[in-house]
Amino acid sequence: MIEIRDLKKCYGERTVLDLPELTVGDGEALAFAGPNGSGKTTLLRLLAELLKSSGGTVKKPDKALYMPQQSYAFKGDLVRNITVTGCEKSEAKRLLEKLELSHLAEKKAASLSGGELQRLSLCRVLSVPCELLLLDEPTSACDAKGAALVIEAIKAYQKETGCTVLMSTHSPVLAAKAADRLIILNGGRIEADGEPKRILMNPENEWAEHFIAGWKI
Amino acid sequence: MESFQQAFDLLISLDKELLQIIGVTLRMSFFSTTISCLLGLPLGALIGTRSFRGKSFLKKLIHTLMGLPPVVAGLFVYVLFTHYGPFGSLNLLFTVKVMVIAQVILITPIVIGLSSSFIEGTSKPVIDTARGLGLSKAKTVGLCLSEGRSSLLSVVLSAFGRSIAEVGAVSIVGGNIQWKTRVMTTAIMLETNKGKFSFALALGIILLLIGFAVNALASFIVKEPADD
């Protein structure tokens, strides 16, 4: 269970995140959407303890993993990029297979394309079990096929470990297919919170409606 | 051309005095570089990966010290270790040890300044990724160092280059004593002053060869495989 109370993050005078109350149940898959700068990364980094809050309390499981918005390639090949976590080589190869990167396994990670690197970054984080998985825009660099692989892998991992998943996204597909709850952030505050399909079809307030409209063709 | 011939002749004749001078030079540079890096790299990593109050002032101070003139460092150490100075009783003046001390004062700021800005520039995504994976502090630092190893190698080599090429400090505190504290650079100075230009140049060529050999050895040890 994650319990957030009065969580705030300020830079100088500016408050970029302000969450009076947010509770996420065990095993839930929650997606955050919202415009650039609405505080998605800030919230995930606070939960990952990569950032100090300006106030408030957070109760959460101990073992949390976080995949940054910007994927990083360590020196060396793809397998080594995954085994830095301490997992077995066979596990690394199984994950590469799953995300259709096996044919590149011996290549340098630095030579990967943006979408390939993002899938590698997901393999790396999924190679360790955890109770809380934090993914910052896990499909932002992927094509439709790649995004589908990512969603499948996240779901399989969640089934296996029973972890809670929090992810940020600009993709309605990810929100609708991988999450069972969607929160829309605006200027660090929650505008809408509920079942993804319901929010996408029928946003509860005017601002969210306007934002969702921007997602449609 | 004559100098090249002379340099070559000197090298193959294995002139006893030359070998001794090369020995002192390498010993001094090895210790100066090692101590400066042992002090400077951890401090550079610390400054490069953390933010704290007074950091920008500290960086300005370090950058100023990076430009410390060798003669000033030499003079400073001379005053400390001279017979009447605070460390006079140690009797270290005009020894290789005190030359190393002077060089460490000169080189450590360079190591701190260069390594902190390299690490500052490269380690943020490494730290984010490693800590996001729940890796230990030690493992995270290890990854930062191995990810930045080629730039850190050039820090170490800059330190070595500064040490082996330096005259001002070592001539003041070392005194250029034959068979004792004479190093390549001070020998070159002496030969130049004596008017033996081509011999001095020959020594210079040998100094460059040593520098090249050390660089080649270093890049062989920290091999950076080419991207395929």
Ligand SMILES: Nc1ncnc2c1ncn2[C@@H]1O[C@H](COP(=O)(O)OP(=O)(O)OP(=O)(O)O)[C@@H](O)[C@H]1O
């Ligand atoms: N170190 C910082 N100093 C000042 N402001 C910052 C800092 N880091 C982030 N911000 C501000 O906080 C706000 C929220 O940023 P955040 O990265 O959480 O947005 P986001 O929702 O993830 O956006 P995106 O969709 O572009 O990834 C932004 O307006 C950003 O400018």
Ligand SMILES: [Mg+2]
């Ligand atoms: Mg973001």
